[in-house]
Amino acid sequence: xxxxxxxxxxxxxxxxxxxxxxxxxxxxxxxxxxxxxxxxxxxxxxxxxxxxxxxxxxxxxxxxxxxxxxxxxxxxxxxxxxxxxxxxxxxxxxxxxxxxxxxxxxxxxxxxxxxxxxxxxxxxxxxxxxxxxxxxxxxxxxxxxxxxxxxxxxxxxxxxxxxxxxxxxxxxxxxxxxxxxxxxxxxxxxxxxxxxxxxxxxxxxxxxxxxxxxxxxxxxxxxxxxxxxx
Amino acid sequence: xxxxxxxxxxxxxxxxxxxxxxxxxxxxxxxxxxxxxxxxxxxxxxxxxxxxxxxxxxxxxxxxxxxxxxxxxxxxxxxxxxxxxxxxxxxxxxxxxxxxxxxxxxxxxxxxxxxxxxxxxxxxxxxxxxxxxxxxxxxxxxxxxxxxxxxxxxxxxxxxxxxxxxxxxxxxxxxxxxxxxxxxxxxxxxxxxxxxxxxxxxxxxxxxxxxxxxxxxxxxxxxxxxxxxx
DNA sequence: CGTGGCGTTGACCGGGATCAAGTAGAGTGG
DNA sequence: CCACTCTACTTGATCCCGGTCAACGCCACG
Numbered sequence: 001x002x003x004x005x006x007x008x009x010x011x012x013x014x015x016x017x018x019x020x021x022x023x024x025x026x027x028x029x030x031x032x033x034x035x036x037x038x039x040x041x042x043x044x045x046x047x048x049x050x051x052x053x054x055x056x057x058x059x060x061x062x063x064x065x066x067x068x069x070x071x072x073x074x075x076x077x078x079x080x081x082x083x084x085x086x087x088x089x090x091x092x093x094x095x096x097x098x099x100x101x102x103x104x105x106x107x108x109x110x111x112x113x114x115x116x117x118x119x120x121x122x123x124x125x126x127x128x129x130x131x132x133x134x135x136x137x138x139x140x141x142x143x144x145x146x147x148x149x150x151x152x153x154x155x156x157x158x159x160x161x162x163x164x165x166x167x168x169x170x171x172x173x174x175x176x177x178x179x180x181x182x183x184x185x186x187x188x189x190x191x192x193x194x195x196x197x198x199x200x201x202x203x204x205x206x207x208x209x210x211x212x213x214x215x216x217x218x219x220x221x222x223x224x225x226x227x228x229x230x
Numbered sequence: 231x232x233x234x235x236x237x238x239x240x241x242x243x244x245x246x247x248x249x250x251x252x253x254x255x256x257x258x259x260x261x262x263x264x265x266x267x268x269x270x271x272x273x274x275x276x277x278x279x280x281x282x283x284x285x286x287x288x289x290x291x292x293x294x295x296x297x298x299x300x301x302x303x304x305x306x307x308x309x310x311x312x313x314x315x316x317x318x319x320x321x322x323x324x325x326x327x328x329x330x331x332x333x334x335x336x337x338x339x340x341x342x343x344x345x346x347x348x349x350x351x352x353x354x355x356x357x358x359x360x361x362x363x364x365x366x367x368x369x370x371x372x373x374x375x376x377x378x379x380x381x382x383x384x385x386x387x388x389x390x391x392x393x394x395x396x397x398x399x400x401x402x403x404x405x406x407x408x409x410x411x412x413x414x415x416x417x418x419x420x421x422x423x424x425x426x427x428x429x430x431x432x433x434x435x436x437x438x439x440x441x442x443x444x445x446x447x448x449x450x451x452x453x454x455x456x457x458x459x460x
Numbered sequence: 461c462g463t464g465g466c467g468t469t470g471a472c473c474g475g476g477a478t479c480a481a482g483t484a485g486a487g488t489g490g
Numbered sequence: 491c492c493a494c495t496c497t498a499c500t501t502g503a504t505c506c507c508g509g510t511c512a513a514c515g516c517c518a519c520g
Binding site: 380381419420423 | 477478
């Protein structure tokens with residue numbers, strides 16, 4: 001995975017794709033594996049913290065609910081990425097939920113062991129630090145966007161982020177199968193609105209659909225929508 | 231400063247009020263001081279990263295703009311707190327702005343020195359890690375709130391956070407003088423809307439005003455507004 | 461063939477942004 | 491001390507984006 005283009009152009013991301021094994025053999029030795037199926041809840045807000053998780057394969061959404069039926073997807077964790085790390089030093093319960101949206105295998109190490117490792121392995125702690133700072137920049141950008149950017153721009157940004165994280169298929173479509181509902185939750189808008197916005201983007205020739213797969217037809221114009229007019 | 235009550239009840243916060251000197255004498259020896267006056271911009275989005283900052287005294291707002299005249303205040307840094315730490319491992323420019331809203335003295339150490347210290351001082355790195363994880367939880371809660379919580383709840387939460395961070399004066403008012411504009415930006419809403427909402431809260435006897443100072447008259451009911459109905 | 465779930469679309473509505481205008485201080489200069 | 495300006499606060503009127511609700515089509519599946 002490359003870092004989200006909007007934030008940081010060319011550097012590769014910390015703690016993601018394949019870099020896991022280089023840094024933390026001690027942790028890898030201790031991890032326990034879970035097989036998860038599509039839609040399976042790994043943990044949810046308020047659950048007692050079990051540990052810190054890694055995606056071996058599959059895709060996990062990290063999300064936060066509001067009320068009975070509103071959620072916001074904060075990020076997707078794909079192969080090699082950590083999740084549940086926000087629980088570090090917290091009050092012992094998860095502040096977010098994690099749900100598999102594509103079947104796969106996730107691993108976890110209990111928090112105590114992880115924290116011990118951090119204290120011992122300076123290099124790893126440092127890299128995790130960098131990753132958290134990065135995470136924070138992404139999160140704060142998202143907050144700003146939800147507060148001020150119109151839905152159209154948020155959908156555009158969401159698609160660009162998905163493209164950056166998951167890449168393209170051979171025929172140029174964004175390489176993730178995402179329900180419209182999840183795309184909406186990731187954009188911080190409703191199902192119906194996102195639907196309409198996507199139609200708009202298609203009629204403006206910025207996107208092309210094939211079933212539920214999405215292809216970006218005009219990257220330039222799409223990323224213009226994510227820019228600040230000033 | 232206590233941690234924001236909503237997130238984490240009783241623990242004291244990392245890297246804040248007075249704990250600075252215990253952890254990082256090396257850094258304190260290297261810091262340079264700046265006197266800032268009210269309204270002075272310390273750095274802004276896009277500026278090249280100078281270093282990491284600390285508040286000696288005064289209050290600094292950390293904010294992010296959208297367009298010419300919209301901003302979102304992400305947090306306030308008061309005595310003893312760090313800011314600019316999101317720049318760690320970034321692309322060399324600040325992704326947010328920092329502006330003094332109360333005159334005081336801020337210090338900074340250049341990023342290179344800070345990063346070196348982090349690599350050497352494991353304990354400090356670990357504590358910063360915990361702090362970043364905490365920051366992330368707060369940030370993600372805020373994102374969710376802006377996406378789904380109505381303005382009234384956001385204003386309520388903003389006031390509670392201010393009370394937790396700045397405490398109360400002897401006569402029970404929140405101990406910070408904040409312009410309505412800043413309160414609005416912190417709540418992620420417009421000036422006028424926040425004004426109306428505050429009036430509403432007053433007529434419901436949840437708040438009392440004295441000039442621009444605000445007192446929480448009914449904490450119970452106010453914090454109810456920040457809760458998820460489900 | 462019904463039935464249930466999701467995709468699609470239209471109609472409506474309301475929260476909150478925007479616009480406009482008036483008021484009250486807080487300096488500032490004469 | 492008053493007039494003048496400037497900025498912040500206050501309030502009403504209006505508008506519109508996007509959320510809500512409802513209906514319909516479509517396909518899968520029992």
